[in-house]
Amino acid sequence: MGWPDCGMVNVGWRSSLRFLLLCCLCCLLTVSCSRSTPNAAAPSRTSRIVLGTAAPTVSTLDPADAYSIFSGNLLYNLGDRLYSYKLGTSELQPQLATALPKVSADGLTYTIPLRQGVVFHDGTKFDAKAMEFSLQRFINNGGSPAFLLSDLVKSIQATGEYELTIQLKKPFAAFPSLLAFSGLCPVSPKAYEIKEGSFKPDTIISTGPYKLVKYGTDQIRLDTFEQYWGTKPVNQGIDIQFFSSSANLFNAFRTGAIDLAYQNLAVDQIRTLQEGATAQKWQAIAQAGSSIDYVTINLKSPPLDKLAVRQAIAAMMDRPLLEERVFRGQIQPLYSLIPATLNMKDPVFQAYGDGNATKARELLTQAGYSETKPLKVEFWYRSNVVNDQWAALTLKALIKKRLGNLMQLDLKSIESTTAYKNLDKGVYPMFLLDWTPDFLDADNYIQPFMECSKGSVKTGCEAGSSFLQGSFYYSDRANQLIDQSRKELNPDIRKQLFTELQALLGQDVPFIPLWQSKDYLFAQKWIQGASLQITQKVPFWTLQK
Numbered sequence: 001m002g003w004p005d006c007g008m009v010n011v012g013w014r015s016s017l018r019f020l021l022l023c024c025l026c027c028l029l030t031v032s033c034s035r036s037t038p039n040a041a042a043p044s045r046t047s048r049i050v051l052g053t054a055a056p057t058v059s060t061l062d063p064a065d066a067y068s069i070f071s072g073n074l075l076y077n078l079g080d081r082l083y084s085y086k087l088g089t090s091e092l093q094p095q096l097a098t099a100l101p102k103v104s105a106d107g108l109t110y111t112i113p114l115r116q117g118v119v120f121h122d123g124t125k126f127d128a129k130a131m132e133f134s135l136q137r138f139i140n141n142g143g144s145p146a147f148l149l150s151d152l153v154k155s156i157q158a159t160g161e162y163e164l165t166i167q168l169k170k171p172f173a174a175f176p177s178l179l180a181f182s183g184l185c186p187v188s189p190k191a192y193e194i195k196e197g198s199f200k201p202d203t204i205i206s207t208g209p210y211k212l213v214k215y216g217t218d219q220i221r222l223d224t225f226e227q228y229w230g231t232k233p234v235n236q237g238i239d240i241q242f243f244s245s246s247a248n249l250f251n252a253f254r255t256g257a258i259d260l261a262y263q264n265l266a267v268d269q270i271r272t273l274q275e276g277a278t279a280q281k282w283q284a285i286a287q288a289g290s291s292i293d294y295v296t297i298n299l300k301s302p303p304l305d306k307l308a309v310r311q312a313i314a315a316m317m318d319r320p321l322l323e324e325r326v327f328r329g330q331i332q333p334l335y336s337l338i339p340a341t342l343n344m345k346d347p348v349f350q351a352y353g354d355g356n357a358t359k360a361r362e363l364l365t366q367a368g369y370s371e372t373k374p375l376k377v378e379f380w381y382r383s384n385v386v387n388d389q390w391a392a393l394t395l396k397a398l399i400k401k402r403l404g405n406l407m408q409l410d411l412k413s414i415e416s417t418t419a420y421k422n423l424d425k426g427v428y429p430m431f432l433l434d435w436t437p438d439f440l441d442a443d444n445y446i447q448p449f450m451e452c453s454k455g456s457v458k459t460g461c462e463a464g465s466s467f468l469q470g471s472f473y474y475s476d477r478a479n480q481l482i483d484q485s486r487k488e489l490n491p492d493i494r495k496q497l498f499t500e501l502q503a504l505l506g507q508d509v510p511f512i513p514l515w516q517s518k519d520y521l522f523a524q525k526w527i528q529g530a531s532l533q534i535t536q537k538v539p540f541w542t543l544q545k
Contacts, residue, residue, distance in 0.1 A: 047236045049527070049543045050257075054249040054264035057217050057242050060201035063134075063183040065143030069436060069536055070263060072182040074240070077222065077540045079185025079206030080230075082112060082131070082164075083176050087542075090341065090440055090534055092176055096131070096186070096207070100176060107171030107487055108154075114162040118229045120188040121204075121211040128158035134186040135166075137194045145183050148438055152178075171487040173494060174441040181439050182537075209233050209541045218242050222540070233541035234529065253282075253522055259545070260530060261522040262538060267387065271328050273522050282524050287532040288332055288341050289517035291436040292445070293391075295379075296511055300460050300472045301429040303367075309375060310509035311352065312363040313430075316399050316407065317512055318355030326390045331515040336502050337445045339516045341534050344442035344498045348506030349513060357402035364406055376408045381432040383413035388432050391514075423470035431470060432514075440535055442498050443485065449511055450478045450501065466510065473510035 055070040063075055084095040094100065096118065101110040118126035139150045152168050152175070159165040168175065178184075188205040192198075202215040209228045214221035220240040224233045241258060243249040250269040253261040254276070265273070277284035295317070303309050319333035332340060333354075335347030353359060369375045379396070381388040396409045419431065437444040452474045453464035460472040478501060485497040505511065521538060523530035529542035 047545055048239055049235050049237070049259050049540070049545070050239045050241060051260040051262060051538075051540075052241045052243055052249050052252050052258035053262050054243045054246045055262075058220065060199060061204045061212065061215065062143065062199040062201050063185050063187060063204065063206070064138045064141045064146070065199045065201070066183055067144035073537055074220065074222075075182040075185055075204070075206075076537045077208055077210050077238070078204050078212060079182070079187075079208040080118075081180050081182070081184050082114075083180045085180060085440070085533065085535060087531065087533065087539060092180065096126070103489065107173070107489065108168045110166045110168070110175060111159070112164045112166070114164060115229065116162055118207050119227050120186075120191075120207055121225055122188050122191055123227075124188045124190050126186060126207055127161050128164045129161075130189050131164050131186050132156050132158045133189045133192075133194070135184065137187070137192060138184060140194050140196060141198055142196045143199060145181070145438070148178060148181060149184075172443075173486055173489050174439065174443045177441040178439045210238065213237075231541065234544040235540075238540045238543070253524075256524060259524050259527050260538075260543075262520075265520065267326075267328055267330060270330055270520050273520075277522070280525070282522060283527065283530060285521040285523065285530055285532050287519045287521075287534060288339070289519040289536055290339065290341070290440060290534055291434055291517040291536070292334055292337065292339055292513060293331075293388075293432065293434045293515050293517070294334075294337065294511050294513045296423070296428075296431050296433055296469050296471050297509065298426055298429050298470055298472060299510060300426055303375065304377065304429055306367055307509070308363045308367040309377075312360040312367070312375070312407065313377075314349060314509050314512050315352040315356040315360040315363065316403070317349075317352075317395065317514060318398055319514055320354055321398060322391055322394060322515060325394055326387060327515070330518050330520075332518060334513040334516045337449055337505060337511060337513050338442050338498065338502065339445065341516075342440070342442055342445075344495050346499050346502040348502050351506060355398055355402060360403060361406060369406060371405050374405045374408050376410060378412055378429045379409040379432070380412050380414065380419070380428045380430060382416040382419055384415050389413065392432060424468050426470065426472065428470055434517075436536070442494075443482075446498065446501050446505075447482050447486075449473075450475070450505065451482050452479060469511075471510045473508065475504060475508065478504050 058071045060066050066075060080096045082097040083092050086093050096115050098113045098115050101112045103110055114128055135156045139146055152172055154169045155167045157165050185206045191205045204212050209225055210222040211225045213223045223237040246264050246266050246269055249261055250265060252258045274284050276282055297304050297310055299305055323331050323333055335349040336345050338345040364375055379392055381392045392411050396411055399407050399409060448465045449469055451465040452461035455461040455474040457474060461467040461474045466473040481497050481501045485494055488494045519532050519536055521530060521532045526545050528544050532538060
């Protein structure tokens with residue numbers, strides 16, 4: 001009787017063992033499956049990269065019409081230009097060109113040797129005729145950025161199979177830097193036409209390391225271009241995911257649903273992600289950006305027509321306070337219109353100090369103001385830019401605290417589209433604005449502000465850059481220096497000219513520089529090769545899991 005019992009026990013033990021082994025196998029399979037699913041701890045096994053952004057949806061990828069920061073990022077990876085910047089630097093280097101241009105003695109003719117063995121995404125051969133076609137199309141189709149070339153270029157001609165000759169209307173020493181603009185990439189002559197208003201917003205056929213395979217309102221997909229002439233991408237492709245809000249982008253990155261997050265995160269969200277990077281949850285890449293924020297001052301609007309008033313306002317601007325209170329360290333104080341990342345900068349506004357109530361009080365007293373006869377001036381900002389509102393409120397509170405009733409800011413706001421339409425009408429005494437350059441050169445931080453093509457000391461600027469900025473600043477000396485700087489090819493002499501221009505800026509105060517942007521790119525721990533350039537570009541081809 002015992003053996004049967006022992007036999008029964010033996011059968012039960014074997015069944016239990018099989019059940020236990022089956023449970024272990026199921027657990028192992030469950031863990032294995034969970035590891036292959038994207039989450040905050042581990043990536044998908046695909047080598048495609050997913051980049052999320054809360055930037056506005058790209059409305060066009062046509063190089064002749066695209067003129068937004070994020071579309072520039074895409075064109076940077078979908079096309080090549082004659083010149084580009086060495087990664088991690090502001091050093092210009094040939095890309096589709098094989099050398100820097102040969103410039104004529106009068107500074108008007110640029111002869112550029114071109115690279116051989118390059119093909120477009122549709123298999124068409126790249127040569128000087130194709131480059132001539134593309135630049136002519138950029139000008140003649142009349143897109144948003146067409147003025148960049150049309151204002152400067154007299155003629156473009158293929159003077160050899162792989163030689164391009166460009167003649168300018170007037171000398172422009174920064175022309176090679178302009179040729180690095182993202183939209184100046186070539187397009188296939190077989191796929192495009194030169195015709196005013198003719199654009200292809202949902203496609204691009206260029207020569208870059210990636211080709212477009214899907215264009216949608218919420219997603220753009222790029223595949224690697226197998227016939228690319230240069231260094232091949234180390235990933236299989238990039239998926240761009242557009243999020244309707246910064247909160248959605250923030251949450252998608254924190255949960256590991258995307259590999260990278262770039263553009264339009266809020267200040268607090270950036271700070272939280274920085275803290276996560278410190279805790280080694282992911283990577284945070286920060287870079288001094290190319291965008292600047294400044295106050296434009298209407299010199300035709302009393303009492304801002306008085307130099308002492310403008311200088312007093314400049315003395316009260318407290319950049320470190322804005323950096324700490326409003327931006328939590330996510331900006332860099334700026335003391336010239338030329339940012340600190342360029343060697344031409346001269347921080348002339350440091351002479352005024354930050355929140356310098358003593359200097360401001362002295363200047364206002366000299367100008368005839370007092371507690372009983374205070375300076376009152378409107379300070380405008382864009383209502384749709386939250387950070388501008390906080391900056392304006394912070395400056396108003398600071399001035400009230402340190403100067404009492406002596407200086408009073410009357411804050412007013414308006415939506416940015418309306419503001420830009422009315423700047424040149426002279427309706428705003430002071431306006432807090434930002435500027436992103438078209439190309440990385442000191443000229444693009446000075447000429448678009450201080451140049452005046454028509455005007456006088458008596459009438460102020462009646463046409464030109466300072467007119468469009470709503471400052472109406474006129475200086476014959478500034479015009480002369482800008483003209484000289486555009487003709488001068490010697491970098492040392494150019495730097496001297498820009499030093500004098502910045503001295504005029506600090507002396508006359510038609511604008512008050514406040515801060516330089518910082519750009520942020522967040523990458524998961526499993527991503528390698530993530531970087532951010534000072535041109536606000538993200539090179540996709542270096543990204544890998």
